[in-house]
Amino acid sequence: MKNNSSIFSAGTRVTRILFLFSFCFLSLYTYAINASKYAQEKTLTVKVQNKTVKEVLDYIEKNSEFIFFYYNKAIDTKRSVSMHVKDKTITTILDRLFEGTDVQYEIKDRQISLKKGSVQQRPQDKKQQKRKLTGKVVDEETNEPLVGVSIVAVEENRGIITGIDGSFSIEVYNNTKLQFSYIGYKKQILLIENQPILNVRMQPDNAMLNEVVVVGYGSQKKGNLTGSISSVKSEDLTVAPIATVSNSLAGRLPGLIATQSSGQPGSNSAALNIRGFGNALVIVDGIEASLDNIDANQIESVSILKDGAASIYGARAGNGVILVTTKRGINQKPIITLNSTFTWQGATSMLKPASAGQRAEMEREKHLQAGLPESSAPFTEEAVQKYYDGTDPLYPNTDWYKVLIRDWAPEQQHNISVRGGSEKIKYYGFFGYLNQQTMIKKNGGKYERFNFQSNVDAKILDNLTLQIDLGYTQEQRDYTTRDMSPGLNNMWQDYWNTLPYYPASLPDPNKVSYAYGAGTGGLHVSSNRELSGYSDTKNEDLRGTASLEYKFKAVKGLSLKIFESYRKVNMFGKTFTKPVQLYTYEPNSDTYTLAGTSGGNKATLSQSVVQESTFTQQYSLNYDNHFKDHHLTAMALLECIDYSSNTLLAGRKDFMTTAIDQMFAGSAVGMTNNGYASEMGRMSVVGRINYSYMDKYLLETILRADASAKFPPGKRWGYFPSVSLGWVISKEKFMSGIDFIDNLKLRLSYGQSGNDGVGNFQYLSGYSYGHAYLFGDESMQGISPTGLANPNLTWEKIKISNVGIDFSFFDRKLYGEMDAFYRERTGIPGNRLASLPSTFGAGLPPENLNSLNDRGFEIKLGTSGQWNELLYDISGNISWSRAKWKYLEEAELTDPDQARIYLKSGKWTDRVFGYVSDGLFTSQEEIMEAPHYEALNGNATLRPGDIRYKDLNDDGIINWKDQTDIGKGTTPHWMYGFNVALAYKGFDLSALFQGAFGYNQLVASNQLSTLLYEERWTSINNNSNALFARLGGSSSNSWQSDFASKKAGYLRLKVASLGYNLPKHLIEKCKLSNVRLYLSGTNLLTFNKLGKYGIDPEAPNVGCYYPQQRTISLGVNVSF
Known part of the structure; x- marks a missing residue:
C-alpha cells in the first residue's frame, strides 16, 4: 500500500526537484563570479x-x-x-x-x-535668436509621408502640423525640445541642437495594434484583426498559482463562460463555454490537446476565436476555439527562472452535519410529522436529550467533520525554465511539478502532475527554419474506491450518511467502528485508502511536433511549411477494493458485535489500459508581401488527422489476502475481461486570404472543406466559408484633427462551420449480441440489429454573424471592444417521433432535423496609464448570451396549457417550468381555504409547514396547469469580470473579481445539516418564510417549484496577489536579475445571492460534490 504522507515531508521526488533547482542555481552563480575586466x-x-x-x-x-x-x-x-x-x-x-x-x-x-542623478545640462545663451528648422516626417515601415503630424515646442507650448507631403518648417531655439505626435504612432521628443534640417521616422505605436495575437494556423497583429478574438497573456494567467489553466481564465475574457463544479484535486477544472455554445475545441501549439494538464507557466498566450474566425477549424470549431501557445526561445543570453509556491486550500462553503442531538430530534420530528405512530419513532424524547447531554457513553456525539475533514489541505507547485538563444538557434525548456492533497485527513488521496516542455527553433539556412517541440505530462490520481465526482452514491454522500450516534474509534484499535454510511460503514471507512482500498489512475500525455519552413528566394514572400505532430495518451487504471469488518461496542459489558462488512467478503481488483493516439499532418503554402500601401497574405493548407484508441479491461475477485494487489492473486472463477478498439480519420483543405490597404481597410476570407468518415461516401465533405471586414476609422484623413482618438476600428464577420458529433458509421447497418437460443441440443448465439441505417445523414451546419468595434482614446486612458453576434444551427441530428410496430425490431435512425439559434453581446472597457510613480491598468468585461429552439421534433399538442409548458420550438432552450410558491402554511385554517391540490385528492394530507402554491389560472385547483416559467437553466446568461493591476516602485497588486447571474440553482436540502436544523419550519417557530419546509411533509413539497429552484447570481474575488520585487542593489550581489516574493489567493471572498443556503454559487445541481476551494499561497520567483 502506498504511503500517503504529507507533501511537506522530505519525500524522494521533492528532494530531487529541490536538488535540481539548487544545482542549476549554484552553477550559474559560480559562472557569474568568474567575470572580470x-x-x-x-x-x-x-x-x-x-x-x-x-x-x-x-x-x-x-x-x-x-x-x-x-x-x-x-x-x-x-x-x-x-x-x-x-x-x-x-x-x-x-x-x-x-x-x-x-x-x-x-x-x-x-x-x-x-x-x-543630478541634471547636467549644456549652458544655454538666453539671448540666442530663433532660427528656422525644416524637415519631413515619414512612416518608418513604409517610408510614406505622414500628413497632419502635430509638432510642439515643449517649453513654449506652441506648435504646427505637417503638410500634405509630410514636410514642416518651424522657428526654434537651439536646445529646444520638439514633441512629434500622430494618431497610431509612437510619440517622440527630440532635442534640437544646431542642425538646420531634421527628418523624422515615426514608428506605429499602439499596444493593442502592434500586439501579436495567435489565430488559426498562424498569427496576426491585433490591429489587423477583423474577427472577434480575445486573448490573454502569460503574466495574467500566472499572477496567482492556480492548478488548472481553465480556472485562471475565468472572468478575464469576454464571452467565455467558466464554471467550476468540483474542487477535487485532479478533477477541479472549469468547464469552458464560449458564448454559451458548448465545449470549445482546444488547440495547443497547433494540435488538439487538453488544456488542464498544462502548467500555466508554460503558456505564452491564450486566444479564443468566437465568431467566423473559428471557421478555419471547420467541423471541430462549431462551439468556438481556444488556442494555446507555449513559450519559445528568444535571441538573447539564457534566462533561468525558478518559481516555488506553497498553498493551503479549504472549502469556500461547506455544510456541516447536524450533531447527534440535532439529528435525533429531526429524525423523530420527521417520523411524527409524517403521521406515523409514536411507538415506532426512531428516538424517544429521553434518548434525544441524552444525545444532547453527551454524558452517557451509550449516547455518543461524534463530530465527523472534525474527525475526518481538514480545514486547510496542503498543495505545492515548483517549476524551472530556461529561455534564450542566438540568431541561429533559440530554445525554451520547462519542468514543473504539482502536488495537491485532498480534504480528507487520513489517507484520503492526492493528485500529482509532472510537466516537461522543450521548444527549439533552428535557422538551418537563411531561408530554411526547423522547429521541434516535445511535451510530456504525467498525472497521478490516487483516490479512494468511492467516487468523489458530483452525483449520487459517492464519497460525499457517505459524508451525510455517517451517523454521529456512533464513536469514531473503538477501544480495540484493530477493530473499525460501524457508523452506518448507507452500507459503506461510514466516511471514516470509504475515505481511508489504507482501510477500504484505492482507485489510482496514471495518465501519460506525450506530444511531439516538427515543423519545417522554406522561404522561396525566387518569389518574395512565398514559403512552404510542413508540420507533423504525434500525440500519444496512455491511461492506466487500477482499483483495489478491500473488505472491512465493522463493529459496534457495548461499554458496560465490554463486548463487540459484528454489525456488517464494507466492500464485500473478499477483495476485488479491476484494471484498465487505454491508449489513444492522434497523428496530424499539415502541408501549407504561404504568401506574405507588401505592395506600397497594399499588404497581402494568403495560405493554402492540407490537413490530415488520424485518431485511434485501444482499450483493455480485466478484473478478478475473491482475493485470499489484501497484502497482494496483483491480478494473479485473485480467483480465476468469475474473472472478467473485455476490450475494444476504434479508428477515425479527418481530411481538410483550408484556404485563407488577408488583404489590407494602408492598414486601414481590412479583408479576410476563409474556405475550409472537411471530410469525415462518420458519413456515407457521398456526404462526407462539408464546405465552410467565412468572410470578415475591418475599417480602421481612426486612420482616415478626416480623423487627423481629433487627437484624443488613438484607435477606432469597425469589424464585420460572417462564417460557417460544421459539426460531425454523431455516432460513428450510422449510415451502415449494425448488430449487437443478444440472448443465446437453443436449437435442438445446440446453443446458438443470438444477434439483434442496432437500428436502421440512414444513408442521407450528413453535417450539422452552423452559421454565425458578428459586428464589433475596437477603440482606444487618450493614449489608452480609455480602451475597449464591443461585439454582438447571432448564430444559427441547422441539421441537428434527431429521431422522428413516428412510431414503428414492436415486431419491426429496430428504431428509426437519426436525421438532420432540428435547429436552434443563439444571440448575445460582449463589452470590455479599460483604462491604463501612470500617475507619478504609480502604474495602473483597470479593465472590466460583461457578456450575455442565450439560445432558442427554432425547430425541435416533438409531439403536436392541442391543449394550450400543454403546448405552453411542454413544446419547445420557438422557445428559449433553458426554460425551467414549475410551481410558484407563496410561503408555507401556518395553520389548518389556511389549508382549508387553499385551492384544491388535485394530485393529493384534496388537501387532507397537507399540514402547517407544507409549501403553499399559487393558483395562477384562478380555477380553484392546483395542478400541472399552474406551472409557469420559474427561471433558467444552470448555465449563466450573464458573465462579468473586473480586473485591477497596480505597480508602485517595487510593489505590485492585482485583483480579479468575477461573477455571473441569469441562471438557477437548486437549494433544497435533503441532508440533515446544522443549517437545516436551524432554518426548518417547526410548530414552535411556525415561520411561513422558513428556508425549509417541515420535515416529513407532504409529497407536494418535492414538486419542482421556485421554492427549491432559485434565481442565482454571485460576485467573487477570484484572484488576488500582492508582490514585492527585491531592490536591484541587493540581489545583484548574488548575480540575480530579479527576485519577487508574493502572497496570493483565489476565491477569497464571495458575495452570493443564495449564500444563506450554505452552498457555493458554482455548485452542481446534482447530488453531493467535493466543495469548491479557497486558496492562500506564498511563493518566490527568482530569475538569473
Whole structure:
C-alpha cells in the first residue's frame, strides 16, 4: 500500500526537484563570479537612427554579455536617439547615449546599473535668436509621408502640423525640445541642437495594434484583426498559482463562460463555454490537446476565436476555439527562472452535519410529522436529550467533520525554465511539478502532475527554419474506491450518511467502528485508502511536433511549411477494493458485535489500459508581401488527422489476502475481461486570404472543406466559408484633427462551420449480441440489429454573424471592444417521433432535423496609464448570451396549457417550468381555504409547514396547469469580470473579481445539516418564510417549484496577489536579475445571492460534490 504522507515531508521526488533547482542555481552563480575586466576590454559598434533608449539598451544586451538594471520610472527609456559609434567601449557608448540627461551609470563586471542623478545640462545663451528648422516626417515601415503630424515646442507650448507631403518648417531655439505626435504612432521628443534640417521616422505605436495575437494556423497583429478574438497573456494567467489553466481564465475574457463544479484535486477544472455554445475545441501549439494538464507557466498566450474566425477549424470549431501557445526561445543570453509556491486550500462553503442531538430530534420530528405512530419513532424524547447531554457513553456525539475533514489541505507547485538563444538557434525548456492533497485527513488521496516542455527553433539556412517541440505530462490520481465526482452514491454522500450516534474509534484499535454510511460503514471507512482500498489512475500525455519552413528566394514572400505532430495518451487504471469488518461496542459489558462488512467478503481488483493516439499532418503554402500601401497574405493548407484508441479491461475477485494487489492473486472463477478498439480519420483543405490597404481597410476570407468518415461516401465533405471586414476609422484623413482618438476600428464577420458529433458509421447497418437460443441440443448465439441505417445523414451546419468595434482614446486612458453576434444551427441530428410496430425490431435512425439559434453581446472597457510613480491598468468585461429552439421534433399538442409548458420550438432552450410558491402554511385554517391540490385528492394530507402554491389560472385547483416559467437553466446568461493591476516602485497588486447571474440553482436540502436544523419550519417557530419546509411533509413539497429552484447570481474575488520585487542593489550581489516574493489567493471572498443556503454559487445541481476551494499561497520567483 502506498504511503500517503504529507507533501511537506522530505519525500524522494521533492528532494530531487529541490536538488535540481539548487544545482542549476549554484552553477550559474559560480559562472557569474568568474567575470572580470569585461567592461574594459569589450568594444561595440552602435549605429541607430531615431531609436528609443530601450531599443539601444536591448541591442547592447543582445550583442554582448552586459545586463542592464534600472527602474522604468526613473529612466526615460522611450526617448528617441540617433548615434553612430564604432568599436568603442561601453563607457564611451553610455556617455554618448545619456549626454545631456540626468542618468548616471555604474558598471560591475557585466552588470550595469542605471539611476537618476543630478541634471547636467549644456549652458544655454538666453539671448540666442530663433532660427528656422525644416524637415519631413515619414512612416518608418513604409517610408510614406505622414500628413497632419502635430509638432510642439515643449517649453513654449506652441506648435504646427505637417503638410500634405509630410514636410514642416518651424522657428526654434537651439536646445529646444520638439514633441512629434500622430494618431497610431509612437510619440517622440527630440532635442534640437544646431542642425538646420531634421527628418523624422515615426514608428506605429499602439499596444493593442502592434500586439501579436495567435489565430488559426498562424498569427496576426491585433490591429489587423477583423474577427472577434480575445486573448490573454502569460503574466495574467500566472499572477496567482492556480492548478488548472481553465480556472485562471475565468472572468478575464469576454464571452467565455467558466464554471467550476468540483474542487477535487485532479478533477477541479472549469468547464469552458464560449458564448454559451458548448465545449470549445482546444488547440495547443497547433494540435488538439487538453488544456488542464498544462502548467500555466508554460503558456505564452491564450486566444479564443468566437465568431467566423473559428471557421478555419471547420467541423471541430462549431462551439468556438481556444488556442494555446507555449513559450519559445528568444535571441538573447539564457534566462533561468525558478518559481516555488506553497498553498493551503479549504472549502469556500461547506455544510456541516447536524450533531447527534440535532439529528435525533429531526429524525423523530420527521417520523411524527409524517403521521406515523409514536411507538415506532426512531428516538424517544429521553434518548434525544441524552444525545444532547453527551454524558452517557451509550449516547455518543461524534463530530465527523472534525474527525475526518481538514480545514486547510496542503498543495505545492515548483517549476524551472530556461529561455534564450542566438540568431541561429533559440530554445525554451520547462519542468514543473504539482502536488495537491485532498480534504480528507487520513489517507484520503492526492493528485500529482509532472510537466516537461522543450521548444527549439533552428535557422538551418537563411531561408530554411526547423522547429521541434516535445511535451510530456504525467498525472497521478490516487483516490479512494468511492467516487468523489458530483452525483449520487459517492464519497460525499457517505459524508451525510455517517451517523454521529456512533464513536469514531473503538477501544480495540484493530477493530473499525460501524457508523452506518448507507452500507459503506461510514466516511471514516470509504475515505481511508489504507482501510477500504484505492482507485489510482496514471495518465501519460506525450506530444511531439516538427515543423519545417522554406522561404522561396525566387518569389518574395512565398514559403512552404510542413508540420507533423504525434500525440500519444496512455491511461492506466487500477482499483483495489478491500473488505472491512465493522463493529459496534457495548461499554458496560465490554463486548463487540459484528454489525456488517464494507466492500464485500473478499477483495476485488479491476484494471484498465487505454491508449489513444492522434497523428496530424499539415502541408501549407504561404504568401506574405507588401505592395506600397497594399499588404497581402494568403495560405493554402492540407490537413490530415488520424485518431485511434485501444482499450483493455480485466478484473478478478475473491482475493485470499489484501497484502497482494496483483491480478494473479485473485480467483480465476468469475474473472472478467473485455476490450475494444476504434479508428477515425479527418481530411481538410483550408484556404485563407488577408488583404489590407494602408492598414486601414481590412479583408479576410476563409474556405475550409472537411471530410469525415462518420458519413456515407457521398456526404462526407462539408464546405465552410467565412468572410470578415475591418475599417480602421481612426486612420482616415478626416480623423487627423481629433487627437484624443488613438484607435477606432469597425469589424464585420460572417462564417460557417460544421459539426460531425454523431455516432460513428450510422449510415451502415449494425448488430449487437443478444440472448443465446437453443436449437435442438445446440446453443446458438443470438444477434439483434442496432437500428436502421440512414444513408442521407450528413453535417450539422452552423452559421454565425458578428459586428464589433475596437477603440482606444487618450493614449489608452480609455480602451475597449464591443461585439454582438447571432448564430444559427441547422441539421441537428434527431429521431422522428413516428412510431414503428414492436415486431419491426429496430428504431428509426437519426436525421438532420432540428435547429436552434443563439444571440448575445460582449463589452470590455479599460483604462491604463501612470500617475507619478504609480502604474495602473483597470479593465472590466460583461457578456450575455442565450439560445432558442427554432425547430425541435416533438409531439403536436392541442391543449394550450400543454403546448405552453411542454413544446419547445420557438422557445428559449433553458426554460425551467414549475410551481410558484407563496410561503408555507401556518395553520389548518389556511389549508382549508387553499385551492384544491388535485394530485393529493384534496388537501387532507397537507399540514402547517407544507409549501403553499399559487393558483395562477384562478380555477380553484392546483395542478400541472399552474406551472409557469420559474427561471433558467444552470448555465449563466450573464458573465462579468473586473480586473485591477497596480505597480508602485517595487510593489505590485492585482485583483480579479468575477461573477455571473441569469441562471438557477437548486437549494433544497435533503441532508440533515446544522443549517437545516436551524432554518426548518417547526410548530414552535411556525415561520411561513422558513428556508425549509417541515420535515416529513407532504409529497407536494418535492414538486419542482421556485421554492427549491432559485434565481442565482454571485460576485467573487477570484484572484488576488500582492508582490514585492527585491531592490536591484541587493540581489545583484548574488548575480540575480530579479527576485519577487508574493502572497496570493483565489476565491477569497464571495458575495452570493443564495449564500444563506450554505452552498457555493458554482455548485452542481446534482447530488453531493467535493466543495469548491479557497486558496492562500506564498511563493518566490527568482530569475538569473
